[in-house]
Amino acid sequence: MAEAKKHGFATRAIHDGQAPDELTGAVNVPIYLTSTYQQEEIGRNKGYEYARLTNPTRDALEESLCSLEGGTSAHAFASGMAAITAMCTMMKMGDHVVCSDNVYGGTARMFDKVMANYGLTFTYVDTSEAEKVAAAIRPETKLVHIETPTNPMMGITDIRAVADICHAHGVELSVDNTFLSPYLQQPIALGADIVMHSTTKFLNGHSDGLGGVLVCTKPEQAERFRFVQKCTGGILSPFESYLLLRGVKTLAVRMKQHDANGRAVANFLNGHRAVKRVFYPGLAEHPQHELAKRQQSGFGSMLSMDLGTLERANLFAKSLGLCYLAESLGGVETLICHPASMTHAAIGAEGRARLGITDGLIRVSVGIEDVEDIVADLGQALARLG
Numbered sequence: 162m163a164e165a166k167k168h169g170f171a172t173r174a175i176h177d178g179q180a181p182d183e184l185t186g187a188v189n190v191p192i193y194l195t196s197t198y199q200q201e202e203i204g205r206n207k208g209y210e211y212a213r214l215t216n217p218t219r220d221a222l223e224e225s226l227c228s229l230e231g232g233t234s235a236h237a238f239a240s241g242m243a244a245i246t247a248m249c250t251m252m253k254m255g256d257h258v259v260c261s262d263n264v265y266g267g268t269a270r271m272f273d274k275v276m277a278n279y280g281l282t283f284t285y286v287d288t289s290e291a292e293k294v295a296a297a298i299r300p301e302t303k304l305v306h307i308e309t310p311t312n313p314m315m316g317i318t319d320i321r322a323v324a325d326i327c328h329a330h331g332v333e334l335s336v337d338n339t340f341l342s343p344y345l346q347q348p349i350a351l352g353a354d355i356v357m358h359s360t361t362k363f364l365n366g367h368s369d370g371l372g373g374v375l376v377c378t379k380p381e382q383a384e385r386f387r388f389v390q391k392c393t394g395g396i397l398s399p400f401e402s403y404l405l406l407r408g409v410k411t412l413a414v415r416m417k418q419h420d421a422n423g424r425a426v427a428n429f430l431n432g433h434r435a436v437k438r439v440f441y442p443g444l445a446e447h448p449q450h451e452l453a454k455r456q457q458s459g460f461g462s463m464l465s466m467d468l469g470t471l472e473r474a475n476l477f478a479k480s481l482g483l484c485y486l487a488e489s490l491g492g493v494e495t496l497i498c499h500p501a502s503m504t505h506a507a508i509g510a511e512g513r514a515r516l517g518i519t520d521g522l523i524r525v526s527v528g529i530e531d532v533e534d535i536v537a538d539l540g541q542a543l544a545r546l547g
């Protein structure tokens with residue numbers, strides 16, 4: 162039978178994995194609050210045995226996210242960090258990982274302070290220069306892990322170029338797609354072997370639940386991560402799976418608005434006399450603007466700006482009304498953060514200097530409020546800086 166033509170992204174976000182309930186016709190996936198399942202006789206059940214292995218709400222979510230990223234299986238975990246930790250179990254003592262040097266702070270912390278104790282080694286390179294990835298690969302390299310755009314400097318890595326390098330060396334490529342979501346970037350179509358998300362951010366979209374996912378492309382990965390879910394148990398709960406299913410239904414419309422608001426706010430900040438520099442891939446002066454245009458279908462709503470000093474950054478942060486100073490990103494509300502003291506405190510002053518993270522740097526996750534209101538709030542706070 163010919164395969165039905167794949168629906169568009171917004172349609173899949175609403176329907177894939179989320180068919181009406183067979184028992185009642187309920188149009189939303191039920192939250193199966195059960196830890197176990199009755200078995201009909203010894204050795205016979207309905208495909209469910211124990212909720213650490215499988216739960217129908219989580220199954221639905223995994224099918225949905227698999228469809229949106231264009232993978233062959235998806236595996237949901239209790240947080241983004243739990244997903245990356247599970248990914249590390251594809252390696253064994255002595256294996257080596259090449260990682261973006263501007264990677265999410267928690268990822269580098271877990272690699273260096275947890276995984277290094279188990280005999281894995283890590284090399285951090287600026288993956289926006291693909292040849293640096295090639296130079297860092299060794300015979301024992303198993304995985305290249307990249308993030309694009311990076312947090313908080315918004316550097317872009319050429320996913321296809323890095324995927325080609327990886328595959329020429331028999332190495333797998335994982336891409337942390339948290340900052341753009343599958344609506345704006347499709348790493349698997351560009352050659353990635355695994356896509357990872359902190360679903361806590363844009364996929365959930367409402368700042369009300371943690372989660373993480375690995376989307377895979379190969380049967381052996383599916384088998385491995387299903388086994389890891391069962392063995393280590395860091396799985397996503399039925400309730401949080403439901404929240405995510407609900408969030409994903411509006412992903413397309415939210416991302417359209419995030420993208421539009423992100424561009425408008427970047428243009429407002431760029432050239433503002435209180436702002437030294439704006440980092441946003443959508444600006445023509447961003448060093449990888451052309452690459453971002455080519456490999457993404459939008460620029461998203463994450464940007465950073467340099468306000469010069471810690472004092473100026475703090476005066477700006479405490480003068481905001483509508484926008485909140487908070488960790489995290491990707492929700493409907495505009496959040497700002499101070500990377501030097503929040504997300505990137507753990508890497509130390511030297512590490513921050515190497516990455517260009519100054520004490521005056523502010524990161525903005527532009528929400529989907531009326532953009533005039535966001536701009537007005539940022540503008541009145543900037544006006545205090547003189």
Ligand SMILES: *Cc1c(COP(=O)(O)O)cnc(C)c1O
Nearest residue numbers: 240241242265339359361371372
């Ligand atoms: C937040 C984040 C993570 C970690 O995810 P949690 O859900 O907080 O565990 C990983 N990568 C990126 C890019 C993130 O923003």
